[in-house]
Amino acid sequence: EPVPLSNLVSIQETVAPKALNHYDKMRAVTISASVAPGYTLGEALEGLETTARQIVPPGTRISYAGETKEFKEATGGLLFVFVLALVVIYLVLAAQFESFIHPLTILISVPPAVTGAVLALKLLDGTMNIYTQIGLIMLIGLVTKNAILIVEFANQLHQRGTELRTAIVEAARLRLRPILMTSLSTVLGAVPLALASGAGAASRQQLGTVIIGGIVFSTLLTLFLVPAVYMLFSRQPATRPATRVEPVEPNLPEPARPLLEG
Numbered sequence: 001e002p003v004p005l006s007n008l009v010s011i012q013e014t015v016a017p018k019a020l021n022h023y024d025k026m027r028a029v030t031i032s033a034s035v036a037p038g039y040t041l042g043e044a045l046e047g048l049e050t051t052a053r054q055i056v057p058p059g060t061r062i063s064y065a066g067e068t069k070e071f072k073e074a075t076g077g078l079l080f081v082f083v084l085a086l087v088v089i090y091l092v093l094a095a096q097f098e099s100f101i102h103p104l105t106i107l108i109s110v111p112p113a114v115t116g117a118v119l120a121l122k123l124l125d126g127t128m129n130i131y132t133q134i135g136l137i138m139l140i141g142l143v144t145k146n147a148i149l150i151v152e153f154a155n156q157l158h159q160r161g162t163e164l165r166t167a168i169v170e171a172a173r174l175r176l177r178p179i180l181m182t183s184l185s186t187v188l189g190a191v192p193l194a195l196a197s198g199a200g201a202a203s204r205q206q207l208g209t210v211i212i213g214g215i216v217f218s219t220l221l222t223l224f225l226v227p228a229v230y231m232l233f234s235r236q237p238a239t240r241p242a243t244r245v246e247p248v249e250p251n252l253p254e255p256a257r258p259l260l261e262g
Contacts, residue, residue, distance in 0.1 A: 023063060030065075040127045041071055071130070078133045085140050086110070093144075097151070101233045106147040108229045109222045113143040116217020117210040124209055131203040135210030142186060142211070143218040147226045149175040154230060164234060168227045176223065183219040187212050 005011070021028045035044045045068065052062055064072050086107065093103035117136055126132065154171035158164055193208025 026061070028063075041068070042128065045071070078136075082137060082140075085137055089140060089144060093148075097155070102151050102155070102230075105151055105226060105229045105233055106144050108225060109143045109147045109218050110140055112221040112225065113139040113214035113218035117214035119217065120209050120213025121206075126206055126209055129203075129206060131206045132210050135207045135214070138211065139214040139218075142215060143222070145182065146179045146219060146222045149178055150222075150226050151230060154227075165231065168230050172223055172227050179219065179223070183215050187215050190215075 021030065033044075033048075035041055049062070052060075056062075063069075090103045090107060093106055094100055097103065114136060117132070117139060120126070121128070121132060150168070150171050153175055154168045157167035157170055162170070190208045190211040193204045194212055196204040196208070
């Protein structure tokens with residue numbers, strides 16, 4: 001006979017998920033949110049991870065999707081790409097100069113460029129994103145050209161017999177105009193990026209800011225830093241030892257000697 005269900009169970013209405021989501025064969029919950037005004041995506045992720053460590057049970061895994069996933073992947077690969085770019089440029093310069101010391105002198109111009117780029121971002125309230133990371137990698141090739149001009153010309157002068165200190169000072173003086181012209185042209189070319197407006201302007205502004213700040217700061221220090229490091233790293237003696245040449249009397253036959261003396 002039919003039995004009322006209320007005689008067997010108690011019925012109560014509750015809220016339950018309409019689907020049980022899984023990610024990598026594990027039960028998953030997706031949390032979506034927008035970044036509040038005045039905060040960057042990196043700061044939001046840092047706060048999210050700090051909160052998650054405090055409230056989620058042990059053994060819970062956190063994964064990212066969408067723009068957040070791209071940001072995490074780009075940030076994680078920046079250091080590797082940056083180091084790889086430095087290694088490739090070092091090997092190319094070592095083959096060009098046939099030396100393992102001069103490439104180090106040239107690459108010493110990279111840290112001031114990175115410092116200038118970070119300071120420019122700080123002054124203009126910029127953020128570290130995929131576009132600024134591309135700009136930092138571009139700076140490696142843009143700023144080393146100034147040091148290459150100085151080191152190459154100093155080597156040429158020293159090979160001609162010029163004293164080492166005089167050679168590097170003369171190279172910095174004579175290459176001042178080309179360095180300023182190339183740096184100025186690069187900065188002026190990046191000004192439209194820094195002043196961009198319209199769709200996608202935020203990404204172009206970040207890229208232009210990094211290039212301008214890095215080029216300007218590196219150019220100001222390269223003219224002083226590279227000569228000092230060149231003198232420090234050079235294994236060649238500062239002055240070449242003078243060689244005294246003694247005249248040698250020719251060993252000629254006796255009949256020819258009176259003719260020469262006359």
